[in-house]
Amino acid sequence: MNYFKLDEFNKAIVDIENTEGVVVLDKQVDNYHFITFVHRGYIIYVQRNDAAIDENHPGRVMFMVNRILPDGCNKTQISFFEAYEGMKSINDFLDAAKFDCQSNIQPIHSRYGLMPSDASKLISKIVAKDGGAREKGVLDAPHFCVVSETWNKEHRVIDVLKTEQDFYGHHDGFQVDLVTESICG
Secondary structure (H helix, E strand, O other): OOOOOHHHHHHHHHHHHOOOOOEEEEEEOOOOOEEEEEEOOEEEEEEEOOOOOOOOOOOOEEEEEEEEOOOOOEEEEOOOOEEOOOHHHHHHHHHHOOOOOOOOEEEOEEOOEEOOOOHHHHHHHHHHHHOOHHHHHHHHOOEEEEEEEEEOOOOEEEEEEEOOOOOOOOOOEEEEEOOOOEEOO
């Protein structure tokens, strides 16, 4: 029996996408319903509850929080699934969170699969060799890495973005190509 309430999930998507400071990394609104985004330096995963997560609340929208680790390419899970009651529920969780983020390290999931496990080392090597003040400043600050839309045999481009936004809501950053080992944007 399908308990999923599509309108509740669609409201969550609108709420998330209209929140200042949110960077959407990935979403699917048909079949398997989820959205992954960065907010306040955390990667948040919101999905429908298919009763496998929480059989007491089937149909609800749930969220899970991951902390981005200092290398920007790895994360650690800091919550189990919680009930999504608007962005306020996520902000309340983040404000009250007390956690140790030094375990359960995993690559950040992206729309094209897993980021290579050695991505952070390779990015650091490329920036040390060819990077200027901008690239070095991004790596010195809290940042996150996302596989870009350019991901094929010739080019595997990763976006490296500061976690904090500037005055205009922009995440300063750059792109690196892991195949050519160069800064490309």
